[in-house]
Amino acid sequence: MxxxxxxxxxxxxxxxxxxxxxxxxxxxxxxxxxxxxxxxxxxxxxxxxxxxxxxxxxxxxxxxxxxxxxxxxxxxxxxxxxxxxxxxxxxxxxxxxxxxxxxxxxTASSAAASVLGAPIMHDSCNISLSDLMTPYELIKKRVEMAAQGDFVITLYNPKSKGRPYYLKESIEIIKRYRKGHTPVAIVKNALREGQKQQLFTLDSFDDSDADMLSVVIIGNSQSFVRNGIFITPRGYKL
The missing domain is CATH 3.40.1010.10 (Tetrapyrrole methylase, N-terminal domain)
Structure with a gap:
């Protein structure tokens, strides 16, 4: 057997x-x-x-x-x-x-989070921007609902040659519900050879280096960056 x-x-x-x-x-x-x-x-x-x-x-x-x-x-x-x-x-x-x-x-979101600090310490979700299996209109709806619900969002498969604008469009959707200083990170090749990470805000976000080997993590309304470390507080009274 x-x-x-x-x-x-x-x-x-x-x-x-x-x-x-x-x-x-x-x-x-x-x-x-x-x-x-x-x-x-x-x-x-x-x-x-x-x-x-x-x-x-x-x-x-x-x-x-x-x-x-x-x-x-x-x-x-x-x-x-x-x-x-x-x-x-x-x-x-x-x-x-x-x-x-x-x-x-x-998974990639956990690997990328460990590189950045603690960005997914509170409620979070993973959304793939690949439309091979899921219609793009449904993907955009999921991005919007996650943004509206104040989830930390990890975007898998954020950008490819066949989908050069989906990431930008998703960021624009999220900006309707988050302030411009909300931290955003791109992590490429998390925990393997060629690892690279970049920190932005929603207002300064640049997707030039994003590709299929990357994930993008967008903070919630409480997320912040301190000394280069991306943190989403869980709510402890410090």
């Missing part, structure tokens, strides 16, 4: 992978994943059977992982957390009688 682990490998650096994630990857006979993600863990998977595909082949990878797991131990990997824009949902939708276990990891 085989088993399929759906594994979040975190931001990409092995030192930020959970003990459980490393354990199940080492236990697995077959590793399934996007080619670039396989590269991130190549030192852990020497000698293992690999099934990898390029971008936009998520369904193919999930079908292969489920098929292979009928009589072998398999890990299908995602960066970040497998249940946050990862493979967990698709695997479980496709699953029939296969044995599946989801192994969580450090």
């Amino acid at each position: 085989g088993k399929l682990y759906v594994v979040g490998i975190g931001p990409g650096g092995l030192e930020h992978m959970t003990v459980k994630a490393r354990q199940v990857i080492e236990e697995s006979e077959i590793i399934v994943g996007y080619t670039k993600y396989i590269e991130l863990i190549k030192s852990l998977i020497k000698g293992k059977e690999i099934f990898s595909t390029g971008m936009m082949k998520e369904e193919e990878r999930c079908r292969a992982a489920l098929r292979l797991s009928k009589d072998k131990v398999v890990s299908i990997i995602s960066t970040g957390d497998a249940g946050i824009y990862g493979m967990a949902g698709l695997v479980l939708e496709m699953r029939k009688d296969e044995q599946v276990e989801v192994v969580p990891g450090v």
Whole structure:
């Protein structure tokens, strides 16, 4: 009897992978994943059977992982957390009688927050600006509702060549509900090689360096920056 682990490998650096994630990857006979993600863990998977595909082949990878797991131990990997824009949902939708276990990891918003300080200490939400799976009008509605509700907002997939204006438009929506001095940060390659962070306000925000390897964190009405550290207070009486 085989088993399929759906594994979040975190931001990409092995030192930020959970003990459980490393354990199940080492236990697995077959590793399934996007080619670039396989590269991130190549030192852990020497000698293992690999099934990898390029971008936009998520369904193919999930079908292969489920098929292979009928009589072998398999890990299908995602960066970040497998249940946050990862493979967990698709695997479980496709699953029939296969044995599946989801192994969580450090998601991009948590990784970026640790670089910046403590920007998501209070109520927050993640919104992807990719419209491959979600209509853009619905994305904009979600951005507006989150801004109106005073959530700290993390924007995943903020900008690509095919979507050069979505981030700017989202910032303009948020500005209707937040003051101009509200802190905003771009973190690129959080906790991995090439890490870069930038701090702005809503009024000074510049999206020039934002891309698909970045996340953008917008503070709530109480967020502030002190000595270069982005903080959202939880409400303790100091």
